Each structure stands twice: as structure tokens, then as C-alpha cells.
Amino acid sequence: VIVLLSGGLDSTVLTAWALSRDNAGDPLGWPDAVAIDYGQRHRRELDAARKVAAHYRIRLDVLSLAPLRGELTGSALTDPGVTLPEGHYTDTSMAATVVPGRNLLFIAAAAAVATARGDREVAIACHAGDHPVYPDCRPGFLAAASAATLAGYGVAVRAPFADWTKDRIAAYGARLDAPLGLSWSCYAGGDVHCGRCGTCVERAESFALAGVPDPTEYADPSYWRQATAHA
Numbered sequence: 001v002i003v004l005l006s007g008g009l010d011s012t013v014l015t016a017w018a019l020s021r022d023n024a025g026d027p028l029g030w031p032d033a034v035a036i037d038y039g040q041r042h043r044r045e046l047d048a049a050r051k052v053a054a055h056y057r058i059r060l061d062v063l064s065l066a067p068l069r070g071e072l073t074g075s076a077l078t079d080p081g082v083t084l085p086e087g088h089y090t091d092t093s094m095a096a097t098v099v100p101g102r103n104l105l106f107i108a109a110a111a112a113v114a115t116a117r118g119d120r121e122v123a124i125a126c127h128a129g130d131h132p133v134y135p136d137c138r139p140g141f142l143a144a145a146s147a148a149t150l151a152g153y154g155v156a157v158r159a160p161f162a163d164w165t166k167d168r169i170a171a172y173g174a175r176l177d178a179p180l181g182l183s184w185s186c187y188a189g190g191d192v193h194c195g196r197c198g199t200c201v202e203r204a205e206s207f208a209l210a211g212v213p214d215p216t217e218y219a220d221p222s223y224w225r226q227a228t229a230h231a
């Protein structure tokens with residue numbers, strides 16, 4: 001299996017899932033990981049992906065789609081002209097973090113690598129909390145993408161967290177002893193997590209709901225309570 005490892009919390013736990021005995025009845029073999037450089041402003045997540053892969057001693061290849069950056073405009077993640085929204089991750093303002101075509105590009109790149117290596121599966125860490133804002137994380141999209149990669153290359157797309165909440169992922173990751181503290185969520189690209197962007201709020205809330213100690217250093221450690229209280 002090729003794991004799409006962004007370096008975030010969800011894909012860090014996905015890597016743990018791919019390595020876990022939870023797949024004993026459906027062996028995936030030793031996973032490889034692929035991270036995608038799409039010109040994201042928060043470069044820290046690629047460093048996090050390298051740390052997580054090193055932790056697990058799995059192969060990580062960073063595929064560069066950065067030349068597309070000039071085309072992926074209109075998103076706060078790729079376009080310096082778009083302000084990164086703060087607040088709750090289901091707010092309509094978070095639409096500014098949608099990157100045009102992102103998961104189709106990611107799945108295509110990972111499926112190409114899987115095909116070249118003779119791997120049969122690509123795993124992606126979409127979860128239920130992504131559905132309101134990111135259309136290409138929804139089950140219908142993932143099923144259609146998997147049908148396409150299966151038909152074309154014999155490669156299936158697996159999204160074991162597609163119906164999970166993020167706090168369930170955090171709890172599951174803690175149970176698997178995943179290196180959650182190595183993961184990076186923040187879209188703001190600072191030295192520590194900002195604590196105010198949608199993905200920081202979601203991260204902090206999910207640890208709290210899961211009852212898992214949050215290893216993250218936030219520049220603003222209390223904002224998430226305010227953001228989730230008004231959601």
C-alpha cells in the first residue's frame with residue numbers, strides 16, 4: 001500500500017493503521033509513503049511527514065506538483081494573496097482552504113507510484129469532519145476515484161477513516177502509539193501551531209474530545225474553546 005502522508009494528524013494515524021495488526025485479516029504488507037509538494041505555504045507539514053516516516057522507518061517519497069502552484073490559485077494554502085481564515089473548521093470561511101483538484105491530483109500521483117511499483121492500494125486519510133468543506137473527501141468522490149484507479153491500474157483507494165470523526169482518529173492513534181506529537185496540522189506556517197486557524201481548532205478539539213493529552217504547542221492555546229463554543 002502507498003500511504004498518502006501529509007504530515008498531519010490524520011495521515012500520521014493512517015500510517016499507524018497501515019502498519020497495525022488491524023490489517024491482519026487483510027494484509028497490506030509494509031507500506032510506503034508519499035507526500036505531495038503542491039507549493040503549500042505551510043512547508044512544515046512536509047518536514048513532519050519526513051519525521052513520521054523516519055519514526056516508522058518506512059520509505060517516503062516527496063512528489064513535487066509545485067510547478068502547478070501558479071495554477072492552484074484562490075486557496076489560502078497555495079495563494080499568498082488569500083488570507084488564511086481563523087475560526088471553526090466548518091465555517092463557510094474555510095472554503096478558502098480548498099485547493100483546486102487537490103485529492104484527485106494526490107490520488108492520481110499515488111496511484112501512479114503504486115502502479116509502477118506493483119502495489120495494489122492507495123490509502124488516504126479523509127474523515128467525516130472534512131466533508132462539509134472539502135468535496136473531494138466525501139465518500140462519493142472516494143468511491144468514484146477508487147473505481148477509476150481500479151479499472152485503469154488495478155489499484156484500489158482505501159479511506160478507512162472516511163466515516164470517522166477526528167477525535168476518534170486521535171483516540172485510535174493514541175491506542176496505536178502513533179507519534180502524534182510529530183504531526184503538523186497548522187496552515188499558518190509559523191514556528192509553532194497558531195491555535196487559531198481552522199485546522200488548529202479542529203486538532204485541539206479532537207484531542208480534548210478523545211481524552212488524549214495534546215502534545216501540541218499552540219501560540220494561542222485557548223482560542224479553540226471559543227471557536228468551538230460558537231460553532
Ligand SMILES: [Zn+2]
Binds near residue numbers: 187200
Ligand atoms: Zn494554525
